[in-house]
Amino acid sequence: MEYLGISAFLAIALITLGSTYQRGLTLTRDFGDWFVDISSLIVHFFILPVVGVTLVYKLLDFSLPNLKGSISSTPWTNIGLYLVIDYAWYWNHRIFHADTPLWHLHSTHHKPVHIDVFITARNALLSHFAMVYLWLIGAASYILDDATFFMALVAFGTVVNLWGHSHLNLKTGSFIERIVSALIVTPRDHAWHHSRENSRCNFGTVFNVWDKLHGTIHRPKLGPNSYGDASKTTIWRQLFWPF
Numbered sequence: 001m002e003y004l005g006i007s008a009f010l011a012i013a014l015i016t017l018g019s020t021y022q023r024g025l026t027l028t029r030d031f032g033d034w035f036v037d038i039s040s041l042i043v044h045f046f047i048l049p050v051v052g053v054t055l056v057y058k059l060l061d062f063s064l065p066n067l068k069g070s071i072s073s074t075p076w077t078n079i080g081l082y083l084v085i086d087y088a089w090y091w092n093h094r095i096f097h098a099d100t101p102l103w104h105l106h107s108t109h110h111k112p113v114h115i116d117v118f119i120t121a122r123n124a125l126l127s128h129f130a131m132v133y134l135w136l137i138g139a140a141s142y143i144l145d146d147a148t149f150f151m152a153l154v155a156f157g158t159v160v161n162l163w164g165h166s167h168l169n170l171k172t173g174s175f176i177e178r179i180v181s182a183l184i185v186t187p188r189d190h191a192w193h194h195s196r197e198n199s200r201c202n203f204g205t206v207f208n209v210w211d212k213l214h215g216t217i218h219r220p221k222l223g224p225n226s227y228g229d230a231s232k233t234t235i236w237r238q239l240f241w242p243f
């Protein structure tokens, strides 16, 4: 299913670069930022899915082999498992933003001063191992007797995450915007999460229900004025040692 995410990335990247205004903003990156963004995308699409599933499968084969294929794949078990993982990620993400050293693991994602689809996967390499979904997606696909539908949900989440980092906002107040934003994190929501004014909000990446449930949803009519952290940080620090 990874091809769905890659296709969505390419489509959004082409739309971004096809807009003179957005292209101008995207191309303000220096070499270091391009390096961190593109290498993170390669890790996200081509390395992590293999490493995560291999690690989890080996661990579970060793410790809990009876779990393999033990849950019957129905729409509700798949959706239930996916919602549990999305909720776990909400808390994982919220804890990253608390005043603890864990923030450094997530800080690379919040460096850019401009938000576009190219920053979607930017993270320090170590941080991936502190993200619950790396482990839980592998575990869910291990315990399901058929993970096809579950992986389609994961691909849907990837597409929402890519869209959330784009400028492709739905028209405010339109019928489709009201339907989508009732459940899904929109680019406007995630832009606030990257803002300098108030980044401790909108921790959900796919569904916004967790932010609504815990009072961390932030949806003012206007978007933020500025993003990220303009201070210079080396490629080494952003990718390998963010502490």
Ligand SMILES: [Zn+2]
Residues within 6 Å of the ligand: 093, 097, 106, 109, 110, 193
């Ligand atoms: Zn964050």
Ligand SMILES: [Zn+2]
Residues within 6 Å of the ligand: 109, 120, 165, 190, 194
């Ligand atoms: Zn983000």
